[in-house]
Amino acid sequence: MARYSELSVDELSALRESLQAEYEEIKSCGLKLDMSRGKPSAAQLDLSMDLLNCLTEEDIKSVSPDVRNYGLLEGLPGMRKLFADMLGLKPEEIFVGGNSSLNLMYDTLAKGMLFGYYNSEKPWSQCGKIKFLCPVPGYDRHFGVTETLGIEMLTVPMTSTGPDMDIVEELVNNDASIKGIWCVPMYSNPDGITYSDETVRRFANLKPAAKDFRIFWDNAYCVHHVSDQHDELLNLMDECRKAGTEDSVFMFASTSKVTFSGAGVAAFGCSENNMKHLVKLISMQTIGFDKVNQLRHLKYFKDLDGVKAHMEKHCALMKPKFETVLRHLDEEIAPLGIAEWKRPNGGYFISLNVLSGCAKQVVSLCKEAGVVLTPAGATFPYGVDPLDRNIRIAPSFPTAEELEMATKVLCLSVKLASAEQLLAQKKTAGSEKDATVVA
Amino acid sequence: MARYSELSVDELSALRESLQAEYEEIKSCGLKLDMSRGKPSAAQLDLSMDLLNCLTEEDIKSVSPDVRNYGLLEGLPGMRKLFADMLGLKPEEIFVGGNSSLNLMYDTLAKGMLFGYYNSEKPWSQCGKIKFLCPVPGYDRHFGVTETLGIEMLTVPMTSTGPDMDIVEELVNNDASIKGIWCVPMYSNPDGITYSDETVRRFANLKPAAKDFRIFWDNAYCVHHVSDQHDELLNLMDECRKAGTEDSVFMFASTSKVTFSGAGVAAFGCSENNMKHLVKLISMQTIGFDKVNQLRHLKYFKDLDGVKAHMEKHCALMKPKFETVLRHLDEEIAPLGIAEWKRPNGGYFISLNVLSGCAKQVVSLCKEAGVVLTPAGATFPYGVDPLDRNIRIAPSFPTAEELEMATKVLCLSVKLASAEQLLAQKKTAGSEKDATVVA
Numbered sequence: 001m002a003r004y005s006e007l008s009v010d011e012l013s014a015l016r017e018s019l020q021a022e023y024e025e026i027k028s029c030g031l032k033l034d035m036s037r038g039k040p041s042a043a044q045l046d047l048s049m050d051l052l053n054c055l056t057e058e059d060i061k062s063v064s065p066d067v068r069n070y071g072l073l074e075g076l077p078g079m080r081k082l083f084a085d086m087l088g089l090k091p092e093e094i095f096v097g098g099n100s101s102l103n104l105m106y107d108t109l110a111k112g113m114l115f116g117y118y119n120s121e122k123p124w125s126q127c128g129k130i131k132f133l134c135p136v137p138g139y140d141r142h143f144g145v146t147e148t149l150g151i152e153m154l155t156v157p158m159t160s161t162g163p164d165m166d167i168v169e170e171l172v173n174n175d176a177s178i179k180g181i182w183c184v185p186m187y188s189n190p191d192g193i194t195y196s197d198e199t200v201r202r203f204a205n206l207k208p209a210a211k212d213f214r215i216f217w218d219n220a221y222c223v224h225h226v227s228d229q230h231d232e233l234l235n236l237m238d239e240c241r242k243a244g245t246e247d248s249v250f251m252f253a254s255t256s257k258v259t260f261s262g263a264g265v266a267a268f269g270c271s272e273n274n275m276k277h278l279v280k281l282i283s284m285q286t287i288g289f290d291k292v293n294q295l296r297h298l299k300y301f302k303d304l305d306g307v308k309a310h311m312e313k314h315c316a317l318m319k320p321k322f323e324t325v326l327r328h329l330d331e332e333i334a335p336l337g338i339a340e341w342k343r344p345n346g347g348y349f350i351s352l353n354v355l356s357g358c359a360k361q362v363v364s365l366c367k368e369a370g371v372v373l374t375p376a377g378a379t380f381p382y383g384v385d386p387l388d389r390n391i392r393i394a395p396s397f398p399t400a401e402e403l404e405m406a407t408k409v410l411c412l413s414v415k416l417a418s419a420e421q422l423l424a425q426k427k428t429a430g431s432e433k434d435a436t437v438v439a
Numbered sequence: 440m441a442r443y444s445e446l447s448v449d450e451l452s453a454l455r456e457s458l459q460a461e462y463e464e465i466k467s468c469g470l471k472l473d474m475s476r477g478k479p480s481a482a483q484l485d486l487s488m489d490l491l492n493c494l495t496e497e498d499i500k501s502v503s504p505d506v507r508n509y510g511l512l513e514g515l516p517g518m519r520k521l522f523a524d525m526l527g528l529k530p531e532e533i534f535v536g537g538n539s540s541l542n543l544m545y546d547t548l549a550k551g552m553l554f555g556y557y558n559s560e561k562p563w564s565q566c567g568k569i570k571f572l573c574p575v576p577g578y579d580r581h582f583g584v585t586e587t588l589g590i591e592m593l594t595v596p597m598t599s600t601g602p603d604m605d606i607v608e609e610l611v612n613n614d615a616s617i618k619g620i621w622c623v624p625m626y627s628n629p630d631g632i633t634y635s636d637e638t639v640r641r642f643a644n645l646k647p648a649a650k651d652f653r654i655f656w657d658n659a660y661c662v663h664h665v666s667d668q669h670d671e672l673l674n675l676m677d678e679c680r681k682a683g684t685e686d687s688v689f690m691f692a693s694t695s696k697v698t699f700s701g702a703g704v705a706a707f708g709c710s711e712n713n714m715k716h717l718v719k720l721i722s723m724q725t726i727g728f729d730k731v732n733q734l735r736h737l738k739y740f741k742d743l744d745g746v747k748a749h750m751e752k753h754c755a756l757m758k759p760k761f762e763t764v765l766r767h768l769d770e771e772i773a774p775l776g777i778a779e780w781k782r783p784n785g786g787y788f789i790s791l792n793v794l795s796g797c798a799k800q801v802v803s804l805c806k807e808a809g810v811v812l813t814p815a816g817a818t819f820p821y822g823v824d825p826l827d828r829n830i831r832i833a834p835s836f837p838t839a840e841e842l843e844m845a846t847k848v849l850c851l852s853v854k855l856a857s858a859e860q861l862l863a864q865k866k867t868a869g870s871e872k873d874a875t876v877v878a
Contacts, residue, residue, distance in 0.1 A: 037509070045507040052499070052731075053492035060491070068484040068699040070476065098537045103725040114552060114564070114588065125553070125564055141723075148723040149553065260507040263731035284580075284587040286542040290729065292491075292702035 003337035004422050009430060012423040019416040023369065026409055031370030033406040038189070038348035039397040040261055040314075047313050048259040051300045055292070059299055067291040073283055075267070079294040083267040085304040086222055087251050088235035094269050095279065098289045101254035101266035105216060106145045108250055108268060111281055112179070112214070113149050118277035119247060120212040124179055125150075133171060133181035135163035137351060137379035137390045139189040142182040142218070146381070153381035154178070158188065162195035165202040176209035180216055186233040187221035190351040190379055190392035192344020194231035204239035208248065217251045223311045224257060226318040227345040237269075246271040255297060257348065258307060258314075265290075265297050321395040325350050325407050332411040338418040350393040351379075358417045359388045365413035371406045442776035443861050448869060451862040458855040462808065465848055470809030472845040477628070477787035478836040479700055479753075486752050487698040490739045494731070498738055506730040512722055514706070518733040522706040524743040525661055526690050527674040533708050534718065537728045540693035540705035544655060545584045547689055547707060550720055551618070551653070552588050557716035558686060559651040563618055564589075572610060572620035574602035576790060576818030576829045578628040581621040581657070585820070592820035593617070597627065601634035604641040615648035619655055625672040626660035629790040629818055629831035631783020633670035643678035647687065656690045662750045663696060665757040666784040676708075685710040694736060696787065697746060697753075704729075704736050760834040764789050764846050771850040777857040789832040790818075797856045798827045804852035810845045 075096025240246040255264035359376035514535025679685040694703035798815035813831040
């Protein structure tokens with residue numbers, strides 16, 4: 001197999017024709033496959049079925065105050081401990097919420113807009129134009145929350161060690177309108193990158209121009225390995241304590257991709273100052289979250305070791321799926337020089353960078369052939385990937401068989417779109433050269 | 440027993456002394472009783488224990504899409520139907536949320552502040568000073584949400600048929616800064632009043648000066664009877680449809696006081712225009728609420744008839760408690776002419792009006808004797824009851840035995856505070872008369 005860039009116009013033309021024929025054939029199969037979202041598969045959800053009815057009347061009655069009743073706003077002490085261990089915090093630094101960490105992030109940011117935080121001069125909605133840094137590629141729902149709340153988004157490129165910290169420092173330390181940054185520090189969405197120790201330390205040592213600057217540290221994949229090799233993430237809060245910046249961090253986690261994605265437990269963590277301020281506001285908003293579900297999870301896992309043991313079962317299901325996608329990419333795409341990708345040790349995604357200007361076309365070809373991918377551009381604020389090249393692949397949801405087929409369609413679409421693009425480029429370059437000669 | 444107001448200074452003085460002695464005796468018992476909040480008792484929570492583990496694997500697998508996974512933002516169709524039947528709406532007018540209707544109310548109002556509603560010119564937070572009408576006495580947590588969000592509260596007196604609609608119409612139809620009103624239309628908190636048909640019709644036919652005015656219709660007690668006599672509430676949305684005002688209503692309900700107060704299911708209902716606008720915003724905030732708990736409730740109840748049958752069991756526990764409080768008040772307080780109260784057919788409270796200026800003292804006496812009541816003033820915005828006379832009694836939580844004792848303490852405290860106050864008044868009046876004579 002030759003690299004596409006080295007092919008002549010005629011060779012590319014013939015290639016495109018044969019790929020198109022192959023594509024038409026696969027399109028006629030009428031596939032209906034979904035690799036669009038980081039959704040656990042049915043087999044993964046089946047792993048937690050014992051959670052469903054694990055609580056006995058005795059369990060319920062052994063806890064005081066009554067978990068069935070109102071109250072205990074910050075959550076069940078045992079569950080606060082479990083999330084504290086997960087995030088590397090103290091239990092009193094944890095607030096256990098409902099079923100969705102995204103909702104907690106939205107709500108926390110909305111509180112910034114409505115009220116400001118404990119060290120804010122005024123609500124962020126009264127600060128004129130404010131901005132958030134968004135490492136890219138990143139998580140589309142972070143960007144959705146930010147855009148919805150009317151906060152301008154500035155992109156920062158991801159490197160292999162996390163966001164480009166030279167740029168982050170330059171911006172955060174000099175522009176007081178920058179109020180925060182989104183981070184998925186471990187197995188980042190979609191790159192699967194874990195921030196290096198240096199990156200974490202530089203986050204802890206930011207000197208923000210905005211004194212109420214906040215790092216939204218979405219540790220969504222802190223126990224979500226898909227390989228025997230586990231990444232390690234330095235504890236940001238420990239580093240912040242050393243630097244005296246612990247008030248600048250909000251951390252988030254959940255069991256959404258541990259037990260049931262729709263019926264898990266989510267939590268946020270923060271310093272005592274932030275907690276006091278937020279709890280006072282939340283106490284006006286609700287009398288408490290679902291403590292029965294918290295107790296259910298606590299009984300099921302007992303502690304963080306229980307969670308880790310459970311995550312090994314997820315890994316056993318996820319690892320072969322990641323391997324399937326990577327194998328296809330390695331075998332079918334790598335020799336052609338038309339795309340690059342990461343090999344993450346955890347998380348839910350493989351981040352694929354195709355030739356610039358091809359991502360939308362690849363996603364569109366896949367869709368026509370019955371394979372739904374995350375829309376191209378979704379990994380960038382406002383849905384605009386300036387180079388139109390990043391595609392987020394979510395291998396978790398399809399069965400192994402479906403995934404084989406879906407990845408085949410994906411690879412074919414990458415090849416077809418690349419051949420089309422290179423052909424068009426060569427033709428344009430050729431006719432320009434001709435034009436030059438004639439002139 | 441003579442009416443206190445007819446007693447002489449000497450008689451009142453002797454009375455106060457004997458009441459004080461009685462009070463000291465009861466205080467020395469070291470009671471620890473709680474009538475502060477509308478919390479179901481353990482016995483009530485026990486009614487729903489079969490809910491806990493009622494879902495089988497088969498139940499889970501019989502529903503598509505998978506309730507364990509992400510998605511179905513608006514809620515499980517069956518649960519939307521159930522709440523629709525409860526609130527008298529169409530299923531597509533229902534959004535099923537998390538465990539707390541208060542949280543839905545906060546969130547809906549916060550959305551008004553952050554974004555405005557579908558027919559708002561701009562976010563309410565950018566409209567300068569805006570106001571909400573608060574029928575009083577009312578629900579302290581409504582007032583808490585409103586105050587927290589920086590909305591000014593104007594009180595409207597409750598009558599036996601609901602809020603004084605002459606005042607409501609006069610204010611709403613002429614003041615564009617009034618953006619909404621809080622209502623607990625059935626078995627109101629704390630009075631237990633159900634709005635009359637005329638009141639409901641007048642709400643539907645308001646001609647608000649603010650075109651994005653909203654009625655927050657918190658139907659918290661729509662199936663919560665405590666008597667064989669059931670109140671009936673006219674369907675506001677039906678009346679609104681006739682008047683073309685269906686966009687002016689947000690309705691709320693939950694199973695918090697049906698199953699588990701902390702682990703039930705809450706919902707809001709509204710017109711198609713409002714729903715479209717809100718769902719778009721909520722879709723940025725979360726991927727969905729806990730559908731497993733929704734399915735659990737749906738299986739447990741099947742339909743509204745199932746809920747109603749279940750509520751009869753609650754009634755069997757609540758009715759004697761209401762009777763206990765009312766019996767004590769009837770026997771011990773009624774002949775003395777020192778307080779008035781309602782006899783509600785449902786809800787969670789008995790609203791007691793003592794002599795003006797006595798409520799705080801009564802609550803304080805009860806507290807010192809070990810009986811916690813809702814703080815005096817809590818039923819008014821900003822915690823200030825201008826006449827200092829309303830006390831909200833929540834009889835649900837204590838056991839029957841505890842309630843007997845708590846009510847005894849309450850009656851004694853009312854008597855003591857009243858005797859003290861009348862004595863002080865008579866003495867002042869007497870010395871003023873003396874002073875006049877001397878002059």
